[in-house]
Amino acid sequence: MEYLASNKIAIIDLATRDIIEEELEDDLVLEKIGGVGITKSLYDRFADENPIVLGTGLLTGSLVPGSALSVITAKSPSTGRVSHVPLTLDAGMELKYSGFDYMVIKGAADKPVYLWVHDGIADLNDAEDLWGKDVWAATDRIRDLMGDDLIQVLGIGEAGEKGSDLAQISINYWQSGDRMGFGSLFGKKRLKLIAIRGMGLLEIAEPEEFVEHCAGLLSALKSGKTSGMKGIATMAAAMGEADIEGWLKPLTHKHMACFNTPVPTNTFVFLDEDPALLKETSVAEPGFLLTDISPLLTLKRLGLTAADACRILKACAKYGMDGAAVAELSEKTGLKDPEAIKGSLPNLKGPVSSSGNAVFSPWAAVGNQEPKTWMRREAVAYIFGLHPIFALMAPELTEEKLLEISSLGTGLELTSETLDEVIADITG
Amino acid sequence: MLASCAVSVMNNNEPCKVREGRRYPRIGIYTGKGASHSWLWFVEVFDRIGFFDIAFLTETHIRGQGLDRCDVLAMSGGDTFAIAKALGPEGADSLTRFITHGGLYIGSCAGAYLPLHSSKEHLNLFNFVPAKIANLTRTLPEPQRLREKFCTAYGCSFIFHPVREAVRVGTNGFPPFKQAPSLNAPLYGGPPMIAGDSAQVLAVYSGFTEKTVFLVDEQLAADTVLGKAAVIRQKMGRGHLHLYGPHFEHPRFTMANQLLADAMLWDLRRDPVQVGDNTSDPVLLSGEDCRNLLRDIKREMSNSRVVAVGLETLPVQWKIGNKVYETAKIREFIEPVWQRIRRIEKLNQLILLPGQASRLLQAASKTTRLLRKVKGDTNRGVDTLPAARNMFEALNLLSTLFLDIYFRTRLNSFPQTHP
CATH class of the missing domain: 1.20.5 (Single alpha-helices involved in coiled-coils or other helix-helix interfaces)
Structure with a gap:
């Protein structure tokens, strides 16, 4: 595929350390469009080898507003189903520019390894000195080792190393939308982390028209209902939990958007100093980025202070455990003491309902949407590479518009019939 | 002497087509001690033109027989003193022999300072071109910005740099610089020169541009730079020197690249060098x-x-x-x-x-x-x-x-x- 793609799929065998590269054929894109359409197809192809498939959306990393998403497809240890989790912040975009559109990771290494993806090169390296480190320490170590703080790290902590079904794949230091226990898949494969740096370029088939359409979309969004929305509390308000804003406000330092996403859906809190501080902080671990509203809501229901709730989520992030699952299990067991909750992490076990009952991570749940509508909208976001929360909130991103822009970007004729077929395949 | 040249600095996928009577040049690019990254600008320009017969020469090569197979030596920007010191008397002899036997020396910025007359140690080995440096002073003016790039000690004097970035250059309108009456080229510390009688001034500094950054008072900058020689052509034995104050080889300035290439072909010796390639078989x-x-x-x-x-x-x-x-x-x-x-x-x-x-x-x-x-x-x-x-x-x-x-x-x- 010539446009909007690096034109490469990596097939990585952790057992043999063989890395095979394939071209991303136009025919595959015409049949499956992109994102989860293709990760699911690649999963099916390698299903016997328990693969983890990473993939980028067709429009990921482009000028299309909200184009922040890449996806991981694998069989969830929590649900037993082939599921899809979102890669947001800057990780989705970084993967798009890394020189690979899709990566299939199969087999298991006999000793800890990490995958270093850069400029169309995928290297498997020994990770003996990373194994045992928490998510934060491992992220710091790999960035120091490779010499760049912009490297995006998809990694696991102790939870994943131990194979906990509640383990998640973190994005850098922060919690991800992995509610499916994919962290334990990394652990079982002895894959500590994937470090990604994307400094490539994407070609666009019809650049002028493509940019024009993107600008038009952005303009429409500016006068739409998402205009002015900011922070993680925005999602809570949409779920009828508006009072969380006041609960969180004393800690709120700033709000942060994922790549090219008009609504900043993440909130950065300061826990050990004045949140109004503008100069560079001198605290060793300055604050915490809240990326998931669900555990906050649960911990608030338990009667915890916002600071205690955030400290628990920070501990989850370092340990590499899904905060939503921890909050749910704490609520179930009636555990309310923050230190006791943090201390319970190594022994926590499911099952949990926070994995949801759909093929998509329930991380993106805004308002009381009808399940069928939610499912279709998620599928569209995961195919085209749109931030799944933003896509739910922004009706301006219509399927017709996305197909039109995709055709301009790729030079391929993509139809609504194909989109319907791909969605049916994924959600069926 | 060759007639007007027909190379293009636009991206080529093939080597330069060499017309009858002309030869495909072998070009040496100095990459040794004192050279800055700007030798890579020569690489870019020669690659675009399609001149692929390139040798990368250090001071050791030049002191030895590295120039024997070259038609052209491109000396980029960098640290003139360090270059002169590294080349030393043997290097100066090699250069003298190379040029007087028909070779072409192209010096840009530091490479232009090198062969200008000087009484300073090391530099005085390379007194090939009787031209004065116009930005030489015993009393430094007050810098207005970029203090760290503003001047270089030159014995008891200083070379100061009144401006940086793109300046306007007016050509003499004659071959080999007939393609453009005036053009922009970037100045990063190269000399404004006052040419002696034997040198041909191919271009002068004619003005500043909106991109020009003034490191000193604008009037002082104008007095120091404007009207001075920006490009000098000097005959020496059977060969020539082309000295460029501004970086005509900077890849973003294609008109300047064109003139540099035209001038190079203009003074390229007709007779091929008759020394075999002593490198190992590839x-x-x-x-x-x-x-x-x-x-x-x-x-x-x-x-x-x-x-x-x-x-x-x-x-x-x-x-x-x-x-x-x-x-x-x-x-x-x-x-x-x-x-x-x-x-x-x-x-x-x-x-x-x-x-x-x-x-x-x-x-x-x-x-x-x-x-x-x-x-x-x-x-x-x-x-x-x-x-x-x-x-x-x-x-x-x-x-x-x-x-x-x-x-x-x-x-x-x-x-x-x-x-």
Whole structure:
């Protein structure tokens, strides 16, 4: 595929350390469009080898507003189903520019390894000195080792190393939308982390028209209902939990958007100093980025202070455990003491309902949407590479518009019939 | 003398077509001690034109017989004193012999200062062109900005740089500079010159542009620079020197590139040099072996690129010799290699000298290691000057080794145009 793609799929065998590269054929894109359409197809192809498939959306990393998403497809240890989790912040975009559109990771290494993806090169390296480190320490170590703080790290902590079904794949230091226990898949494969740096370029088939359409979309969004929305509390308000804003406000330092996403859906809190501080902080671990509203809501229901709730989520992030699952299990067991909750992490076990009952991570749940509508909208976001929360909130991103822009970007004729077929395949 | 030239500085995929009576030039580019990254600008321009017969020469090559097979020597910007010292008396003799026997010396910026008359130690070995440096002063004016790039000590005097970036240059309108009456070219410390009687002024500084950055009072800058010679052509024996104050070889200034190329062909000697190639027989690498080597090179270059970009976010710079190096200079070395890896991948073959592949890989690996050390030490607040000095030397060597293979491969891919 010539446009909007690096034109490469990596097939990585952790057992043999063989890395095979394939071209991303136009025919595959015409049949499956992109994102989860293709990760699911690649999963099916390698299903016997328990693969983890990473993939980028067709429009990921482009000028299309909200184009922040890449996806991981694998069989969830929590649900037993082939599921899809979102890669947001800057990780989705970084993967798009890394020189690979899709990566299939199969087999298991006999000793800890990490995958270093850069400029169309995928290297498997020994990770003996990373194994045992928490998510934060491992992220710091790999960035120091490779010499760049912009490297995006998809990694696991102790939870994943131990194979906990509640383990998640973190994005850098922060919690991800992995509610499916994919962290334990990394652990079982002895894959500590994937470090990604994307400094490539994407070609666009019809650049002028493509940019024009993107600008038009952005303009429409500016006068739409998402205009002015900011922070993680925005999602809570949409779920009828508006009072969380006041609960969180004393800690709120700033709000942060994922790549090219008009609504900043993440909130950065300061826990050990004045949140109004503008100069560079001198605290060793300055604050915490809240990326998931669900555990906050649960911990608030338990009667915890916002600071205690955030400290628990920070501990989850370092340990590499899904905060939503921890909050749910704490609520179930009636555990309310923050230190006791943090201390319970190594022994926590499911099952949990926070994995949801759909093929998509329930991380993106805004308002009381009808399940069928939610499912279709998620599928569209995961195919085209749109931030799944933003896509739910922004009706301006219509399927017709996305197909039109995709055709301009790729030079391929993509139809609504194909989109319907791909969605049916994924959600069926 | 040749008639008007017919090369284009636009991107070419083939070597320059050489018309009857002209020869395909063998060009030496100085990459030794004192040369800054700007030698890579010559690389870019010659590559675009399609001049693939390139030799990369250090001070050791020039002191020896490295110039014997060259028609042209391109001396880039850098640290004039360091270049002069590195070349020494043997280098000066070699240069004298090269030019008087019909060779063409192209000097840009530091390379232009080098052969101007001087009484200073080392520099006085290269008194080839009787022209004065107009920006030489005993009393330094007050700099208005970029203090660290403002001046260089020159014995008891100083060379100061009144302006930087693009300036306006007016040509004399005669061959070989007849294609443009005036043009822009960037000035990064090169000399405004006052030519002696024997020198031909091809162009003068005629004005400033909206991009010009004034390091001193504007009136003083105008008095020092405007009307002075920007490009000088000097005959010496059977050969010539072309001295450029502004960087006509800067790849973003295509009209200046064009004039530089035209002038080069204009004064190119007609008789081919009659010295055989004393280098070892090159070997052809193709297929899987070629792909694997390119992949290994690409891996290390990518690792270096990643650190280089990471370093660019940090407020650090180094003074090495008389030159100030910012972190952005690192990618000036890396990107020309990076861009050419893709081009050479398409050829799916490499022409190398024996042992060159392993030397290249070692240099690439060492460069990555040094870059990571500089980044790590910077983060930890450790003095990085010694490591940075090694890093730039490694970058220089790496670029040279790769580009040598690149040009040899490109040249041999089109053997029909090589004499």
